[in-house]
Amino acid sequence: MNGLSLRLKHDPGVELDARSISSELFALGRDEVRCCPLKTIGGRGMILLGDLFDIDDAPTQHLQLAGDLRRFHGIGTGWSAGDLRVDGPVGDAFCSGMSGGTATLAGSARLRACQQLRGGSVTIDGNVGDDLGAPYVGRVSGMSGGTVVVRGAAGRYAGFRMRRGTIIILGDCEGGLGLEMVAGTLIVGGSARGEVGASMNRGTIILGHPAEFSEICFTRPRECRLGIARLIADQLPEEAASIAKMLRGPIWRRLGDLSAGGKGEIWTGVNA
Amino acid sequence: MTIRPTESEPLVVAGVPIERTFAEAFDMKATRVILTAHDRQWVSESAAAMVGFGTSIIACGIEIAVERELAPEETPDGRPGVAILAFAVSGKELDKQIARRAGQCVLTCPTTALFAGLGGTTKVPLGKTLRYFGDGYQSSKVIGGRRYWRIPVMDGEFLCEAETARVDAVGGGNFLLLGRSLDRVLDACRASTEAIRPLAGVITPFPGGATRSGSKVGSKYKALFASTNEAYCPSLHGLVNQPFGDEVEAIVEIVIDGMTPQQVAHAMRVGIEAACHRVGPAGLVGVTAGNYGGKLGRHHFHLEEVLG
DSSP states (O other), X not given: OOOEEEEEOSOXXXXXXXXXXXXXXXXXXXXXXXXXXXXXXXXXXXXXXXXXXXXXXXXTTEEEEESOBTTEESTTTTOOSSEEEEESOBOSSTTTTOOSSEEXXXXXXXXXXXXXXXXXXXXXXXXBOSOTTOOOTTOSOOXXXXXXXXXXXXXXXXXXXXXXXXXXXXXXXXXXXXXXXXXXXXXXXXXXXXXXXXXXXXXXXXXXXXXXXXXXXXXXXXXXXXXXXXXXXXXXOGGGHHHHHHHHSOEEEEEEOGGGTOOEEEEESSOO | OOOOOSSSSOOEETTEEBOSOEEEEEEEXXXXXXXXXXXXXXXXXXXXXXXXXXXXXXXXXXXEEEEEEEOGXXXXXXXXXXXXXXXXXXXXXXXXXXXXXXXXXXXXXXXXXXXXXXXXXXXXXXXXXXXXXXXXXXXXXXXXXXXXXXXXXXXXXXXXXXXXXXXXXXXXXXXEEEESSHHHHHXXXXXXXXXXXTOTTEEOOSGGGEESOOEEEOOSSTTOSEEEOGGGXXXXXXXXXXXXXXXXXXXXXXXXXXXXXHHHHHHHHHHHHHHHHXXXXXXXXXXXXXXXXXXXXXXXXXXXXXXX
């Protein structure tokens, strides 16, 4: 089977482990897809995919989902190739461990979206909950590649321990942005609440608005023009035009987190 | 005129006889880098250093020159720049020379940055080796699938793409301008190199695009594997066998390296036509090309085909 369209028929009534809704479905026949089980979370039951979704064909290497999928957790886990499109909100751990292909969510995602992302490109039109791009529980480092664009707002700890790749959040962020960041690039177009970049080791946090910095954790800001900023600006989506404009001019750069021996950096457009 | 025709139909451009012979060229490895800087002065200073001592693989290890100037809107970081083409006999030598020149001539020059100018799977390291100069303070970013290294230096940071690519190419396309006087052959030479300069994918690596020391393979001295080509030294006329008469006073050779055989052939045609039209038969006794009997180089650029 080349492509699949799954339209939710009714609410499952329980929280479901939906990790099997992944690019591996492309390798299954229509009957196998219908019989694909989704385990209930916190219970011992399971529901077959065919009992919950109307299943149709879709273009090659496209998986399209539609409906209110807030009770479905882990959609797109390990996604490796092809296009995933979801129309509607999803539960936790959207595109967890994804390594390639593209994913588009026309809705919001709950906790731990894109955790341990390794590659590919994810676009989320709505908001995301806490721990965007964070590591799996117990892992030392989080997201290790790929690009995530969130058009809405993000919860706490976005980019927690991220190691590579790029996260672009066009809306606001709750506290803990870039906490213990290992490397990578974290861009926020809206306001970042609370302390930013605490205990960051390396990597770059780019802020479109002034934020809170600990004077003892980061160096005093220095004005500079960086060639790399221009290259980043050229890759930003159209919606991030204000950030792109900022990056093409002089920026203010802080280094830290000094308290953690870090060599990370935070860029802002103004000395604030 | 004593250029010996090999066909009954004379080959002539703007009244200048063209010998029916061929230029013999070789397989080489090539790469392109994009060098940018804060302003045109620093671009030129750094580029001059990087392409310096890069005329011939015989002793320089590499043939390298500026391919063309780039406007700010043509460069990755929006600053003025140049595209530089480099050719070597092996990928290993190319890697070595590019890394050395990037390290000593670009990294050292204020405000510069260095980027890949070619895509491909076979890589030539740039920032991948230079990053260690950062002594632990270097950092990298992957943007659009390409890795860039940022090395802190005294004027800010040196931005250098991790790698560029290398491709198979052609080195040693050539033609010789046989002049009636030194002034006229230099005039013809200038016309040639000016005409070739804007062409994409080719360079003329010798000073001013031309050389007066065309060489033959081997020497009476065992240590040398190339020596002066006495058959084309007018000052030895009458002493050695030469394919021209005493009306030839001076000769210069235009050597062309190119990314493809087609680009080399096109550059040869453009260069020959420009020279012939500039000075005509009053300035040039003829045009010929250098070869080694066709036994050394795989690429043979026959002048009648190039000009056809």
